[in-house]
Amino acid sequence: MDNGPIISAAKVMKTYRSRDVVVEALNNVSFEVMPGEMVAVMGPSGSGKTTLLNCMSGLDSIDSGDVSIAGQLLRTMSDDALSDYRASSMGFVFQSYNLLPVLSAQENVELPLVLAGNSQKVVREKAHEKLELVGLGDRTGHLPAELSGGQQQRVAIARALANDPAIVWADEPTGNLDSTNATEIMDLLVRLNKEQGQTFVLVTHSEDVGGMTDRIVRMSDGVVVSTRDAVSA
Secondary structure, three states, rough: OOOOOOEEEEEEEEEEOOOEEEEEEEEEHHHHOOOOOOOEEEOOOOOHHHHHHHHHHOOOOEEEEEEEOOOOEEEHOOHHHHHHHHHEEEEEEOOOOOOOOOOOOOHHHHHHHHHHHOOHHHHHHHHHHHHOOOOOOOOOOHHHHHHHHHHHHHHHHHHHOOOOOOOEEEEEEOOOOHHHHHHHHHHHHHHHHHHHOOOOEEEOOOOOHHOOOOOEEEEEEOOEEEEEHHEEE
16 A cells, blocks of 8 residues: 555545435545645535545545545444544544643643553653644643634644644644634644655635645535646646
């Protein structure tokens, strides 16, 4: 799999049903992401962007088709195996940060390391290392409420990187930030992508954010309508 895609979706279907309403969130979606690539998934609200991210990361099930990560079909993995894989090989960044308010920045980043079974020494050292990496080495003891929105998102990114995942999924990572902080966060993600060689898949409404990635996948009504290099998008 060294030369193959790290993420692959083939004819993925996902339908939501609510009483008499049927919504085809994903309709025969196929595309691939190569190792180390940074891809933006874009489209209007309701186009299926977040559903695609959730299905490709295994957070949500699909109705038909196949999703594979690093050559392994998700449907062949048990729930426990998939949870373990997400914990060890995937990182997640959300629009709302999802930090625990009673924990310091250091403790928030330590959490996935603790859950992965690392020793206390490794937990402390790696969490501090990741906070240094995102420029918050001097804010380790601060609670989320004592940090700006941009700083909270940096903590969330450090947490996503804690276990050195192969893939980082980011759902509207700049959605709650002003333009200055949004640019700084994207500069950080691009730098980490290049320096760490990790694969990034971002859902975004922002053309500016999309333009900083390697490739833009555009969706509409549950269908991939185009995929092209960001510079020519």
